[in-house]
Amino acid sequence: MNDPIPDLTRRGLLSGGGALVVSFAIGPRLALAQGEEAEVVEQRGELPGSLKDYPFVDSWIRIGADDTILVMTGKAELGQGIKTAIIQIAAEQLQVALPRITLQTADTGMTPNEGYTAASHSMEESGTAVLHAAAQARRVLLDLAAGRLGVPVETLSVEDGVIVGAGQRIRYGELVDDQLLHVRVDARDEAHDPSGYTIMGEPVPRVDIPPKLTGEVAYVHDLRLPGMVHARVVRPPVYDARLESADIAAVEAMPGVLGVVRDGSYLAVVAEGEYQAVRAMAALQASARWTGGMTLPDGAGIADMLRSLPSQENVIHETGPGGAAGGAGARRVEATYTRPYQMHGSIGPSCAVGLAEDGGLTVWSHTQGVYPDRAAIAEMLGVSEDVVRVIHMEGSGCYGHNGADDAAADAALIARAFPGRPVRVLWMREQEHMWEPYGSGMVVSASAGLDPSGGISDWSYDLWSTTHVTRPPPARNLAPAWLLERSLWPPKDVNIPQPAGGADRNAVPPYTIPNARVVEHYIPVMPLRVSALRSLGAFMNVFALESFVDELALAAGADPVAFRLARLEDPRAREVVQAAADRFGWADFERGPGRGRGFAYARYKNLAAYCAVAMEVEVEGETGEIRIGRVVAACDSGQVVNPNGIANQIEGGIVQSSSWTRFEEVRVTPDGILSRDWASYPILRFPHAPASVEVHVVDRPGEPFLGTGEAAQGPAAAAIANAVADATGARLRDLPLTAEKVRAALAG
Amino acid sequence: MVTLNVNGAPFETDTDPDTPLLYVLRNELELNGAKFGCGLGQCGSCAVLADGRPIFSCLTPISVLEGREITTLEGLGTIDAPGPVQAAFIEEQAAQCGYCIPGMIVRAEALLRRNPAPSDQTIRDWMEPHLCRCGTHMRILRAIRRAIDGGGAETRARDGETPA
Amino acid sequence: MRKLLVAIVILLVLGGAAYAWAVSAPEIEAIEPPDPASFDPELVSRGRTLALIGNCNECHNAEGGEPYAGGRPVESPYGVIYSTNITPDPETGIGRWSPEAFARSMREGLDREGGHLYPAFPYPHYRLLRDEDIEALYAFLMTRRPVRAEAPESELPFPFNIRPILAGWNLLFLEEGRFVADPSLDEPRNTGAYLVRGLGHCGACHTPRNLLQAEERDRFLMGGENSGWHAPALVGAVPAAVPWTEEAMTGYLRREFVEGHGIGLGPMEPVTRNLSRVPEEAAVAMAAYITGLAGPPDPGAGDRAERVAERSREPIPTGLGADPGAHIYAGACARCHEHGTPDRLAFGIELAYSASLRLPDARNLVHVIRNGVKPPPGEAGFYMPGFDGALTDDQIVALAAFLRARFTDLPPWENLEDTVAGRDLEEDETGQAILGLVRSGGDG
């Protein structure tokens, strides 16, 4: 149905593969304006979504004389169902049946530069662009047909890509020529009336699922090129250690080994067979001697460490006179919450295939951003971007910036040393665990006054965190670049400003609170490698903020849901809160021994999807186990394109968050990272999955798409902690809420 | 020389006998279903059936599999004619990234062959060795339930499998 | 021999019945379940520690069941015995037991009504407990969440299903008296003796038992069994490759990975997990007492172990026609266990230090190969996948033989095929033999 493997003849690859080569009328206006960094330019009041950078219809939609419809997106399928949603949008707006659409996803040789597929922006950026571009393409075609037929456009209709009117039928393909769709999108025009939608809003089955479930080529891991060889990398014990020596000669003499790549402290081995490469890697690693490198922090003291590191103070929100003034008679409630470093932990380790040929380099990668990754790889290699092509192929779910870009850089470095031979590199499990950039540890300290009537008189909220974004480019944000002879070290951080925020994402309370002050203590150094992990700071901030609101409600003797509603003005927020509470049966819930209910709400980034979560838990006091029972969520993502897709994202977000919240913590000592596999970094297994998860999707026809992929994590975490407090009276503030901590809190 | 029987067809390889099956499946037989996840028997991405029982192909040397019937994801159905468990997973849209799902399907198949009517708790316990990072667990459980209720066992019985 | 056994059993039945007739124990009056708030929290907290040392949660908890609600099947050579509900549920648990009734059960193996409990419940050890410790355990259990759960009837054949027979057993084997400190032992050894012999009931597994399942007093801690696992000798023929030190055993008892020893597996796993949750003094004392009993280590043992380890670090012989066990080790085990494996994944032990390879037979090794090792869900810890299904019996035999040869200096295991096929367990055979005799005796 669509693209997974482009034309694989070698020459075709480097030239762009023939007929579909697109030369954009204008280049991207912003070289790097995407993903998290695009937040800065979000409200420019110009064309919506990615049309800002690619305003022409034919950057998005191409219709052939044979009626083929090619839709292009610079976004990548990450398992979030974006392909299907975009095909639905295009089919709806062009009024054709779904199978007529062919979708091309991220490829620097073919698609628009939409930066990163991240920050839940795909629907807002790419979905919106395709929506307007497709709607306009239809209008252009209708106008042309009306002219040819000499009838008013209103008398025409479209049936599966055929314009019907005046007793005649004209196919789209009969109307198009080279330049027809090379027109600027005019987004002021209405897309067609949402009330008549038959494809958007439907739970269309995802196009990528059947091939994945029957063993077709679906992932970059499955890519097999003629003559392909296998590589494995060897990494030092710590990020910036230097390689003293390694027994390269012995490893090169091993069966099947084609050679060892060494550049400074960078080490990799290439073999004919994959398992030969694995064995050679083990031998090479056993022989390698390293020196130096930074001292890692002690995991046990992460919270103290974060508060003691030098930080920049940014007051990101202030209402009223500020400070913890409080009214007379106000009661103070104070609490501190912590979160350890946590992992993306993709199930399939990072993988890439590289091919250096005829002066060019092609890399197949599960990167979230083919263009940014290309820029970083070119910088690392010291070549022009034009000679590098990065093609997206799916990987195992990434949940943010994992090892994908690094593996692509590995493939580039190794392929360059073996010109003419496609090289597949796959990380080992321990490399993925130890070398991916983690989600930053964080500390939040909150303080509020409750006046005698139970109102919040003042609110102060301080958070400490290192960065949440070190995406490439620059090249120094690629781990392999640290190890090269010409080492690029250390990585470069970015602090994303409000309103979206990075570390401080969702730190501003959504509630009406007079006299509030929110301060971000941004730590520019990185004791551990960190970058974007799904929802960035929002996971911790929502956990802390919504736990704290619950503590305030308890202190005020108020019902936690009513306490929230009393301070929530946005009607859409109120609706999801009410919907989750009603469908859960909040009012009629019956507590039992060790059994309680918890609630939490957030609007992701305070500007994307709204999500409220209610759940019941049972706490087993002897073992400390938190069992999650029934979970009910309500979500408002604006105009719904695929309700099943939204439900899938919210369900997955809740289950994933229930793992982060209960089990996960990167274990580290000054000697090294101890979390090297699933035994040392346990995550949720089936027996700990909730008893059930129900998702109620609120549809908002005609409203803008709101990113959903990261909406549930924060609320789910706080709902768990709140339910544990409800069940046991014990308030747990330090993530993860392990059985051991529960036991300790309940013992006595 | 080791002779394997994969999805009903014999396959001869002169790869070292201690090579884990996964590498032979993926690189010599070009089968994509079994995936590398950890290589440590901790995640289940690489699961296949040996004489109907689930094994981690990442840690099973081919030398021990001579004379045994190996079934991979591909042996359960195709994109045009998915097997009952595959069909149930597709119906439930039980995948996000999908990387873990082939292993899940294979393991669920093994359960249904042994026990055509497992309880929900039995299913959860049975699936415990397999990890999913996307949090697709609820859908996976629903899909297995659907495969059970949807007459999947009948189809298998017709195929000559006797549920134990 | 057979006749003798028959005679013993019959005598025991008759004697027990007669004795029970003569001295049937009185019922202790039921009480109103005490209010949990009436117990001193300090006492409850001490009780929690003691209950962990006593490993109560392990037996009195069915798989997937509620803690202390019982129902767990305990295999004995005579049949299956189910553990009882010791939550304070008034109908199905011990909610109506007075402190006296509880203390009597701990010391005499009698329930409140005066009925006999099977000595799978280690009252022969618990009789040593001090009054204040029994009181703390009582306070702890009476403040648990009451769970309504009836334990299934134990499945024992005649005559073992006649509980009064146990009166005879007690008469023969139950010692009298509380723990008395040994003036020749210092602290913490005396504390260790109290814990090891009393609450910890280490001998229940680690001391060999006679035909009637009583521990052999003169072979204290010299190696026994539990649930088809060897409980290795702690005194005498200790299988460890390197001799135990107090420090190493303390760490081991607290579920730390100890160089040269690894971690506790099988029935020892929950014991070490529980001990890791109580103050370290308990493990320190137990280790001091046990290593003291074992006496000074063989001075040459360390060097021998090093030599074996050194030898085992040669490349794995996997060429054509090599030992099939070597192929299996290389493909399935080496990634976590082979010396020099980077990062020691999944905490695999270097097998030259594995005690399982040094036991008289391979049963513990076979258990581990088949079922693997798992931390409790959600907790970090030692992990090994089970190879049940992946390896056939013949292949497990080949692997076990290869491991024994490569990683020890001990002779090959005899009857390895039988062990792998489950035709081993001498004690079980004896038990079956007695059963058989009793049955035929009964028929005739």
Ligand code: FES
């Ligand atoms: S890849 Fe085999 S179990 Fe993870």
Ligand code: FES
């Ligand atoms: S669906 Fe992505 S890991 Fe399971």
